[in-house]
Amino acid sequence: MNIKYFDHVAANPMIPEVLDSMMPYFKEEFGNPLSVYDLGMNARIAIETAREKVAALINADPSEIIFTSSGAESNNFALRGVALAHQNEGKHAIVSKMEHHSILNSARVLEKMGFVVTYLPVDKYGMVDPGTVRKSINDETKIISVIHASSETGTIEPVKEIAAVAHEKGIVFHTDGVATVGNIPVDVKELDVDLMSMAAHQFYGPKGAGALYLKRGKRINPLIYGGIQEGGRRAGTENVPAIVGMGKAAEIAAERLTARMEHVKKLRDKLIVGLKNIPNLHLTGHPDKRLPGHASMVVEFIEGEGMLLLLSSKGIYAASGSACTSKALKASPVLLSMGVPSSVAHGSIVFSFGEDNSEEDVDLLIEEFPKIIEKLRAMSPFSGKGWEGIGEGGKCTAKN
């Protein structure tokens, strides 16, 4: 079956040159970067070269990049590491309700340790208001974390404005850039963030490679203690091939960023137009301030998982923002926090485009998806008047 992959927020296929760049480090260059002989030195040099490339992609200094194993590790490291490094000065943290589980669950751990956490509300687009951030700050606040863009809604948050609010009070600001780095322009100096999480497999690099940008001079406690790797800030023998691949993926992202964005935006916009006549389908997230290759929506009267399975039977792969994969059929907390009713939130579906997609892929999606919706709705126990929605996207009419 010819696969149409529209789930780039879950994982990206690696670019072949990225894999090529990694291969020597699986073979002859297998040394431990801490070893003094040349096999070790070659691995050290490879890591430092990758560090320069990742730094260049986000306009950081190489010394400000700490390699980790994943975006989730970077998020845990950032929120908990900064909170703990400052715990004697204050024990209040602020995060948004749009955060990834790795931030939300790290926040809950801080609560168990005696921290107070404020969970910022969002508007109907999933947008955090910098004014609300300002009002949430108190004398105990030492860390604020707001996601750069949610992979569930695609909404790009005003992190520059929120960072400015944080810095007015001398508070450290972290943003989870897992969905943005390599996919839209990200400049840590222009945004003026203090920490930013990244994951290589979100920009056509390998799994097992993440990074944390930590602005020079900012304090953090390690998450993984041990040896002197990463300047003593992240222990463990470095995953040299994955780090090299992350560097190569960053280099390619920097070169192709404009073309990449234009390509996926064109496909996304084509899909949106192609779906506009489906009744009771509502786009979610911000209409403009969003990831260029990201289309998220709720389809009333049916469940996200049903759509995914029927799409998959046609070789079309997408994601549901709902928490089906956790086996608990709960509506997505992110959508609920945006005011989407629980019954509607169950019908969440996300299409995320990549370099590897073509217009023909989208044509097939536009052909198949409405038929699948029709089929599922014919079987659906739900009906009645539809949700009035957020006034964007497809027409919102009652089913009957």
Add this chain to the structure above:
Amino acid sequence: MNIKYFDHVAANPMIPEVLDSMMPYFKEEFGNPLSVYDLGMNARIAIETAREKVAALINADPSEIIFTSSGAESNNFALRGVALAHQNEGKHAIVSKMEHHSILNSARVLEKMGFVVTYLPVDKYGMVDPGTVRKSINDETKIISVIHASSETGTIEPVKEIAAVAHEKGIVFHTDGVATVGNIPVDVKELDVDLMSMAAHQFYGPKGAGALYLKRGKRINPLIYGGIQEGGRRAGTENVPAIVGMGKAAEIAAERLTARMEHVKKLRDKLIVGLKNIPNLHLTGHPDKRLPGHASMVVEFIEGEGMLLLLSSKGIYAASGSACTSKALKASPVLLSMGVPSSVAHGSIVFSFGEDNSEEDVDLLIEEFPKIIEKLRAMSPFSGKGWEGIGEGGKCTAKN
């Protein structure tokens, strides 16, 4: 230059079949294991197959294996995760002075959090006495961690006996099996340990893949919080290719274990015989209860780093147990805790053998190493009467 690699404790070259097993997961099988469609399911199945293979290598149940990114992560996770899960019952931990930095520095973090940690002394072979463990236990003790074998001294600790002492008092016992799993027979049921750390690159698998054995029913707090990966115990998108490679390396280790041990023991013993006439060279670690492919020694009047550099100029790669790589010219704390004088500990050197070594490799080492020692000693500012040593290994005579 034809390389003779005797630093398998630092990193192993990957077995080609291991890399072959990983390749599909870098290419067409790039799905996120959480995705519901078949690309995700294939990744999930690959992870579960790897889990079975790793479990089989140590006689565990697959449900008792948690994949991590490294041995260091597994050690942090184990010691801190168990200590924190039990902190309301008691805040005393016991570790040995032979532990890896990832345990020792995790112990220090626990101390900062209000825990009390006992650091167990060792004898001249680096061996922990189970009786000392028993005497160190108090009502607050909830976790004991003793390394299975030190990569610095090669000594295999009596973990079965220590586990039995821990269990007399209902205390959880962890062992760091990074140096042993895949290199000597390891049976978690026979040893009766509750947790064991592993790292794939120590048994010819990839970097970036580690695991923690956690006996069913034992409580642990996650180190990395977030999604539902690894049963909610270790978040972050799984490094599927590395996990698959770890599984393959475990499968191969199980098949080849006896041959692997015999091969490296033969080479190690040949080296020991070949070096026996070097004066003021003392073997370190236990003479018999040690890793089969591991030769560790101190060479008086010279520095480990000098030996490594001159060896490396001949294409011979080895490690120094001393902390040169940390750029701080401190003597190894492990050797000091075994009673080796600081001046002597600086001359530490470790040769660790692997499947890829041949008898000819060892012949070259036996030819070159004495010349290098002679050369360095001729330049050395140190002299005088040598250390009387531990009564094992090479002849111990005064230099002049």
